[in-house]
Amino acid sequence: MSYQFNEFHWANDIKAGQYLQPATLAEALDMLASFGGKARVIAGGTDLVPSLRQRHLEVEALVDVSRLPGMDGIARQGEVVSLGGGVTHAQAASSPVVAEAAGLLAAGAGSVGSPQIRNVGTLAGNLIAGQPAADTSLPLLALDAWVTIASPQGQREEPLNGFFLGKGRTKLDPGREIMTGIHFKALGQGRGGSYQRLAKRKAMTLPMLVAAVVAGVDPGRKVFTGAAIALGPVAPTPLRAAQAEALLAGAPVSAESVAAAVEKASEESSPRDSCLRGSCDYRREMVKVFVRRGLADALAQAGCPLD
Amino acid sequence: MDKTDAKDQVQVLTKTKIDLSRLACAAPAANAVVGQSLQRTDDLLKVTGKLKYQADLPKEDCLHGKILRSPYPHALIKSIKTDKAKSLPGVAAVLTAADVPGRNGFGAIIPDQPVICADKVRFVGDGVALVAAETEKIALEALKLIEVEYEVLPAVFDPRDSLAEGAPKVHAQGNLISHDKLRKGDVEKGFAEAEVILERTYQVPFLEHAYLEPDVVLAALQPDGVMLVQGPMQAPFTTRRNVAPVLGLPINKVRCVQIHMGGGFGGKEDSPIDLGCRAAVLAWHTKRPVYMSLEREEVTLQTCKRHPMIMQVKIGASKDGKLTAFEGVIYDEQGAYASLGPRLPPAGGSHVHAMVMMAGPYEMSHVKVDAYLVYTNHPYGGAMRGFGAPQVHIAHEQAMDELAALLGISPLEIRRINAFKLGSATATGQVLDQSVGLRETLEACEKSFGFSKRFKQAGYINPKSSKRRGVGVGMGWYRTSIGTFGDGCGANVHVHEDGSVLLFTGITEMGQGAFTVLPQICAEELGVCLEDVRLVKPDTDQVPESGPTVGSRSTTLMGNAIILAARQVKESILEKASEMLMVPVSRLRASQRKIFDCENPERSLEFKAVATACMATGKRLIGQGWWAPPMATLDKETGQGNPYHVYTYSTHMAEVEVDVETGEVAVTDYVAAFDVGKAINPKALEGQIEGGVAMGLGYALMEEVAIVQGYTKNLGLNNYLIPTIMDVPNVKSVILEMTNNLGPYGAKGIGEMPNIPATPAILNAIAHACGGRVRSLPADPEKVFWAIREAGGPPPR
Secondary structure (H helix, E strand, O other): OOOOOOOOOHHHHOOOEEEEEOOOHHHHOOOOOOOOOOOEEOOOOOOOOHHHOOOOOOOEEEEEEOOOOOOOOEEEOOOOOEEOOOOHHHHHHHHHHHHHHHHHHHHHOOOOOOOOHHHHOHHEEEEHHOOOOOHHHHHHOOOOOOOEEEEEEEEEEEOOOOOEEEEEEEEOOOOOOEEEEEEEEOOOOOOOEEEEEEEOOOOOOOOOEEEEEEEEEEEEOOOOEEEEEEEEOOOOOEEEOOOOOOOOOEEEOOHHHHHHHHHHHHOOOOHHHHHHHEEEEOOOOOHHHHHHHHHHHHHHHOOOOOO | OHHHOOOEEEEEEEEOOOOOOOOOOOHHHHOOOOOOOOOOOHHHHHHOOOOHHHHOOOOOOOOOEEEOOOOOOOEEEEEEOHHHHHHOOEEEEEEEEEHHHOHHHHHOOOOOOOOOOOEEEEOOOOOOEEEEOOOHHHHHHHHHHEEEEEEOOOOOOOOOHHHHOOOOOOOOOOOOOEEEEEOOOOHHHHHHOOOOEEEEEEEEOOOOOOOOOOEEEEEEEEOOOOOOEEEEEOHHHHHHHHHHHHHHHHHHEEEEEEEEOOOOOHHHHHHHHHHHHHHHHHHHHHHEEEEEEEEEHHHHHHEEEEOEEEEEEEEEEOOOOOEEEEEEEEEEEEEOOOOOOOEOOOOOOOHHHHHHOOOOOEEEOEEEEEEEEEEEEOOOOOOOOOOOHHHHHHHHHHHHHHHHHHHHOHHHHHHHHHHHOOOOOOOOOOOOOOOOHHHHHHHHHHHHHHHHHHHHHEEEHHHHHHEEEEEEEEEEEEOOOOOOOOOOOOEEEEEEEOOEEEEEEEOOOOOOOHHHHHHHHHHHHHOOOHHHHHEEEOOOOOOOOOOOOOOHHHHHHHHHHHHHHHHOOOOOOHHHHHHHHHHHHHEEEEEEEEEEEOOEEEEEEHHHHHHHHHOOOOOOOEEEEEEOOOOOOOOOOOOOOOOEEEEEEEEEEEEEEEEEEOOOOEEEEEEEEEEOOOOOOHHHHHHHHHHHHHHHHHHHHHOOEEEEEOOOOOOOOOOOOOHHHHHHOOOOEEEEOOOOOHHHHHHHOOOOHOOOOHHHHHHHHHHHOOOOOEEEEOOOHHHHHHHHHHHHOOOOO
């Protein structure tokens, strides 16, 4: 084992060739295309710039999408809430629309870094960075969100479930495509959500564990109509605890159902032993605590609290 | 901020006046400057961004210096090839060990650290070659072109392993730097008298100071052959003392200029020696000014840390809670180089400080402590806000609570029974004959916090919550001064004919307020206002030797030197005023720019007019003061003696909420009481207290340099966590003033004390809240979680 001292950020300037500021989405896509995959989109830059300095990434150009028109809106049409690709964590955390439709997302966005980072960092960037415990990826994953991606071939939509391919890799080609929108259904009647975060201090730090939970219930019959449990970092990508979710679908709303799901979610999790963020054993225990709390919280919000 | 505004936060509760000596002012009540919460002299510059730190100063014409570092914790250097690096355009010098002009070694106490390693590296980050180039980038490129061939050696990372037979030798003379002993009474007898005996081991990790300003230095050879070394430094005289022999120069041909520091906390006592020597060697070879700055990761790699310690405690008490004996063993890990660790006679050195204080501020007849200071292949230990004391407080304060629990008495009770009072003898046999306010701080804290009541109320915060509330107490004591033979302080005071004053001291400003408190003392003594005194920034060419700005010594030792210097001038002023007013000197007082007749205050003169008259008639307006504390003593074999001349005392009380399902801890309420002798500037003192508590909280809950096989895993502040404002509770300060006969206006040191009892107070509160006790720091959520498991799970509802 030895250090590669030249990997420290200070050893390197950012090698970005050109810094481009397109006026329209079409121009941005053309710019990206002209570099044949060797350019990168930049918005807040809070993930990208450290990667560039550490030379984890080398690019020929940066295409700044932060001033593209129509990228910073938050709107609700019927059941669907849409966030533009340029929406910052600060915007999401303070938006009344988001707070009403999905409090767990507002809480996640409000937990990112510091006020300065939240003011520039974007939700789209958080998704594209593809980190396993991103504070907004997990609530969006639990909300069954889908994203709009603009590419030279046109627009397409991708569900977030299945979007994350590996650590730092997603279904979006970051050298050719731009995320223009993020959409999810408002929780509304009979559904509730919760965001649970564990960290060594109360701000400015990556989480040891995040659990984002959405529960749907039929309050009359007191059964789960569905549940979504998103966890990180317990796997190389943000994880949906599918087996635990399957146990809950159609199950009665009871402490027993929750307990079974909690155990299953813990089994599905495989966090690494980390000298900075906790052992595997501990974090598996915490998955149990947080899934239980998340479900209880979500059920209460859905109008069908556990006894 | 005036005193009334401060009242809800700062209370002055007690004033005990013991026989006022020459140094304690005759009429404290009349002080116009001392004791006032005057605005700090650098506040405005700092908050408006106008204050220049070294990195803000121009760097034109400077070469940039960089260090090639060892990638191995322990290895032999077989060969170094520098040709390629030297031929890179823009490179001015590539230096190896043979290029050091004088002694190839530096160190605050023992020069065991090579300026450039010759044959061997001892920790990851050790300096193997130095480069100076026209730009920082070229210097970094040049580093990559230096070819070093290493032979990796087995390394040692635990002080106990390091002492084992056959362990890899970090230095040729062996790994044990020092074994010091304290022997008081007969511990066997003491334990035989005990009805309850507790044995525990407590462990603390390396800590990084995390000062805001990374280290930076400028070295420039002057036309007259003098080497100028400039930058943030807590100990310009120690830096000078090292740079001179490294260059082969006499001390008077090195000039160290201290620039305002962005935090030091003890770390910038020796990091400027390291950086200063290296920059000076580059400047010597290139004949150009050399600028060196460290990035944050380099600060963590290269500079000293708070010493990790493994502390074994055995403590005995009778059934009624009276302590009968204490036995301790300290494995103090020094790391790769001696830095400030070793014993500096009679009572200097981290393990000696730790040894002397290990039994805590409690009366006991029988004490035995063995302290081992040991080399390993880790980064090296140095001073950090309390130098040996925070570590042992974590041991004795937790042991006191664990013992109290065994005895079935409260944490306050066991401390009330055993705490030092006037006349107590310490573990070194020192009789505390003045200014002992420890018990008073406990009672003041209790009055404000209501510990006894809250101790009984602990439990789940509501029937549905997983959070339990608990309270903890931490008591502490800390020396003023450093316990070495050479602990003197010099000051010069110059009064000018218009009544304005220049004050020359070598005490440095790092945010602690010295540049406000020292002029306050000078102004008070002369009878002028704070704004009349301009402090000359530390510059070894201009100010008298003052020793380092460490050991909570500045206000007290330098304050005394300033008083003595000011009095020499005041003598002239009063004599002249006596002539002018036709009033005997004994009836004259000086205050707020006036000299007046005590018996007829209407008869007065402007200070300025008297100064003008002195100048016109050739009367001396220059004073020089020198003060050293009473000679420290500590027997080498028994550890008995008077190591430090006076102590500050403190009690802290904390309330925490522990989530028993996750191990998360929140500190929710805090009161800290101090016997400081005299608060020279109460508001500035309060700032020291709040910052200190935050630092102690970090030690308790999150701070740790995580080193795996010699490699630090958290070099940046994204992973080395210190508390944010969200983590720190409102801190209520209570200030008591038990006059110190040997202090300026009765003052004692306060710089380090506030962080010391904070850590164990919080740890004790955690144990009280959840039943689990973390004995190996930090008490992060995972460790608290497993401690609760070990204690049998969350307490029943």
